[in-house]
Amino acid sequence: MRKQYNIMTSCDNNLVPYVAVGLTAMAHNLKDADIDFFFLHSHVSRNNIEMLEALCEELENCKIHFHEILVPHAEVYSELAEYGTGWTGEAYYSLCAHLLLPDEIDRVLYLDAGDTLIVGDIAPYYHYDFQGKSLVVTGSRYKPYNGNLELFSADDLGDWKEGLPGILRGIFNSGSYMMNLDKMRKDERTLADYQYLSLKLRELFGDDNHNIYWGDQGLLSATFVGDVRYYGFPEIRNLWYMPYNFCLWYYDRMNEKPNYSPAILHFAGTAFKPWNGTYPIFTERFQKKEQLHSMNELKNGQAGYFYLWHEYAIMANTILDKIGF
Template sequence: MMNLLFSIDDRFYRQMLTTLLSIHLNSQPQRIDVYVIYNGQFHHEGVLKRGIQKLGMTFHPVRIPRDDFVNAPVTDRYPTTIYYRLLAHKYLPADLDRILYLDADILCINDLQPLYETDLSRYMYASAIHTNLTNVTETINKIRLQNFDADGYYNSGVLLMNLPKIRQRVHAQDIFDYLRNHLVLLPDQDVLNALYGDQILSVPDQLYNFDCRNLAIYQTISLGEWTLDWVMKHTVLLHYCGREKPWLTTVNHGRLTALYKNYYQMANRYLKD
């Protein structure tokens, strides 16, 4: 069994279905429950539900009440969506003890089960650091966020959650207070690292959060080991980070962009009404 969590709006339902198709094709847990957080009106819920069911998965919409963040700092820079993955435990069923959050710009190309079954008994989260890609930035982030006990700056696009521990420690008011009193660059990710960085288990990014913009850099820092062939055989999650996304027809970041476009096309064909 596997519980997956997404937080999307109407612009990203096709990308999320692409992620799910890639999981369906490359991982084979007996059951997958898909929880999708959104606020307000979501016009493509029917299409999303049909697509998820066609993949043999179970769809669970998680609707956030409109007035739930009335006391939260909300601006153009801090929309309510930044709180969803951090406070998901408030809205998920109380009997869930584990869930894997994924951004919708991710492909799964090998078995996801080993990550999902990672031992989290001593941690609230498991996540990856793009350590060797951003050594200077990582040092700056530790100083900026004052989280010197953390191993580094974690990317929140892949986040395995130990829900019982999170329910004990993560409180909305702590997050609201932090955002009111600090200048942040990436709000949800900065909060995760600043408040809970010492409770995150590091998992290798070359396996579970591969930054697709940096294939050549990965190959360099691994002394030639992490080639494209190695990635296709070993990497589990490809993360298409950054502003320019592979589903846009004008974007071409190389060989991994073509791989995404192939899955995106398959999803559109496979999940057609």
């Protein structure tokens, strides 16, 4: 029986080339699957959209159905991003995925555009029981309580000293997460809800503070705290357990590979992004010579994942050359 997945990302023109690399890795590693891939944007060029569509048609091993979703009210998402750290409005488009995607789509895997890569079986994560929660996530923050690691609750939003700042930094990493679209529709969440939360946080911290929450993951964490399920919890209470959002900052503290096989890589917390590495083969489509870094800048253990990204970049480049993009 063929597996079926709904997968989503969002970005601007700058990251589109790296989405092509991600799609290539997806096709290579999710063999014999039917994938509905939803690409959310507000002003990506027609040429880039056609390039992604054509690539999906050429990719082998699985069937990727490309769906372009034009996001309205882009200025509102940009305003939300204005009080977050480091990301543009496109990173926030997932907030209303339940309103933007077709009603029959009940769940979707969100992936950061560009710096995430599917390299293994995602089925255990994709089909993980929501247990009535809105999100399934890779936990990145716990609350010490009675000698154990526990989850944050909505009550912790009232703890201005430790609870709220930690939540706004992110109780999970937003590189990869599952969204329970059916529940979000039943809860009747709207874009205005996120605007209201952002406004209240600005009233608390001041309109002149443009680092109130840590990008989309900070705003998502404040919105859904108490309404998320950590993958593997409570059996596993370990910040380093992240098979479906393997952040390469793992090697900031670890010298050995994890005791699990990462299925989704996230090139987060590294000295540079994978498209800025100096590889034996330079891929002009995805790289700029003036931005290249020495691989020696990477931590021990990281380089292998970068070379894997480069392999998929070469595959994508070959296909796109063949079809005239």
